[in-house]
Amino acid sequence: MATDPNAKKGNVAGDSSATTDSDLLRQNARDSQLFASLNGHHLLGIEGMKRPIIEGLIDRANQFAELPKNEMLTHLKGMTVFNLFFENSTRTRVSFDLAARKIGASVVNVPVSTSSIKKGESLVDTAVTLNAMHPDILVMRHQHSGASLMLSRHVDASVVNAGDGRHEHPTQALLDALTIKRRLGEIAGLKIAICGDIANSRVARSNIHLLSTLGAQIRLVSPSTLLPSGIEEMGITTHYDLMDGIEGVDIVMLLRLQTERMQGTETPSQREFFHLFGLNAEKLAEAAPNALIMHPGPMNRGVEIDSALADDHERSLITMQVDMGVAVRMACLEAVAAARNADQQGQAS
């Protein structure tokens, strides 16, 4: 197992008994067997990932989250992580950067979004070039679905998907799950509404796979134009009415209206979207008492969410989500590194 058997499951933030097993944290990951079953030695998506692996990653991240702020680990000492963000991102890139440093890797931020290799056209060329520099882990965000799988087939490094088009954003789903777990203890049995632009959201896809694997009940609330074809076949219910959709839910997960991926035919206006699908305190009253709000960011205030509600720290987990991002990415980097070492040892023997 990924976790110290003595460590508590589902540590609750603020619970002073949530101790850090510093020996465990300081030793190198010895649980490579667990992670050897990641897709190859890559982390490309949540779909198809087995429950013990998901739980292992979350539990491990939960331990990392308990580390003192200045604690620097050396698990990935000597390893190099390249950040390749073909699509602009501040929080995810910084989060990966920080995570890699905190776990002892060297980090190279490859400036792909401003350089000549900006477009997807040369992804394979880029991969081949970077491969020659022998990075251990490539963290990539790309505007096209499937790009990370493609990259993984052309490099020796482990690939971590930091978001590919409308497909998946696995570390976001993991950090969402860790956030929920730390705040509410258990995910199984929770009612969670994912609201907004489902069609263009990789966060929605990863969360649907992850949260349903962990036993949550998922509802989607979206205008019909932003609900992709056949999504009910993924074992979830769909709602066009926000109040219906969030009735009695424990968590309302809002998504950003991804105007850059939209074709201009999905909603008449942001004003109308906010009127019908934007969350405010009044609508939130339909959810369970003390229901929590999540958002992967960056937020469009006054579009998905009323500005005052976004700042309500009683209800909003948005800042905590960002905070958990680093711990989750540390766990993910450690896991792919472990799987990679296991692969290499397997090849050597």
Added chain:
Amino acid sequence: MTAVFFNKIHVCDPSSGRDEISSVLVKDGMIKAIGSPQSIGSPPKDATIIEAQGAVLAPGLVDMRVQSRNPGYTHQESPTSLAQAAAAGGITSMVCLPNTNPVLDNPDSLAALMRHNTDRIASPRLYAYGAATKGLDDEAMAELGLLAEAGAVGFTNATKPIADSLIMRRIMDYAAMLDKPIIQHAEDISLARDGEMNESVNSTRLGLRGIPAEAEEIMVARDLALARLTGVRYHVAHVSTARAVALIRQAKADGLSVTCDTAPPYFGLNDLAVMEYDTRFRLSPPLRSEDDRQAVLEGIADGTIDAIASDHAPQDRDSKLLPFGIAATGASALETLLPLVMGLYHQGVISLMRVFELTSSVPATLLDLPGGSLSQGATADMVVVAPDRSWQIRGKAFKSLSHSTPFEGQPVQGKVLSTWVDGVMIYADGE
């Protein structure tokens, strides 16, 4: 020219209905005599005698949908590689789309391509559709009359539909006057805008933009209404959906002059193939649902689908080495057409005779081309096939410059042994 004598070979010729052991004398580029071994007797003294026990002699394939890439894109397919790939596939005539550079929207460009046939040495025949609109940009009718005189066998906007309804109506009227067919890539392009694969739960899982089957249905329905209005010969290319097959079936029953073809991916594969973003499966139209695939098979079996073309769309390696959504559509298909259609025969979907009807005699008739027949006096465009011989499709072994095939690794049955044009052997299996 020496005569060739096929001694006691299984002839399969849809145009005459001959499906039996026969002897065939070929001379001066023509079928001089064909009949039972007794009636034909012994070969002339100077004839080359071909004994091919167990093989089938059939009319050479007439492939009615080929992107030649010449002129303009010869890094994707050169005239030589195109000819060699077609010959290896048993194809004796190819009809090329006008999406070359320059576009075949003027009689000079088309005449230049047609000159291939007079200069041709041991290679398949080339024909071409003229561009339906100038520059294929769907704004103004091309010079259809001049194109027809230069040899255009029909008109099309190639890989794009003739989308504007008024322009389509005019083109249909005009083509009806010229007695040439309109070949349509049936897709409502505004509905399919930015689409990357068939729309279904699979596109949703993959996060790829969907192209609904309705995009094809809508365009076929509109075109059938306009075909009824104009009386044109209307032909739908690479039909891929159940609803389009049903519409065409009904239109035929109503007596409209409508025909259609499909291509092997649409009866051989479905959209589940895309699940790993493999760009070999990036095709236009996209691979559809299993229900659609079954409907295409039914259309082939019941005759709604008249012909099967290769839909050869060679792409260079770089154009396929891209994320799925921006990778080029199309596959190298000349060398896999016959074995994949023969797969339908081996599966019991169609008869051996129907294999050559779909791939040879019907397309030749639709476009009024020589070939497609082994009757006495017919042009000796022929293929000799080992119907049961099994092999495995390997893109790397293609003679085409493009090695991308959605059927990579697939075992097939049916191997071309030799290909003949004008009674001259242009390909012989090297094994």
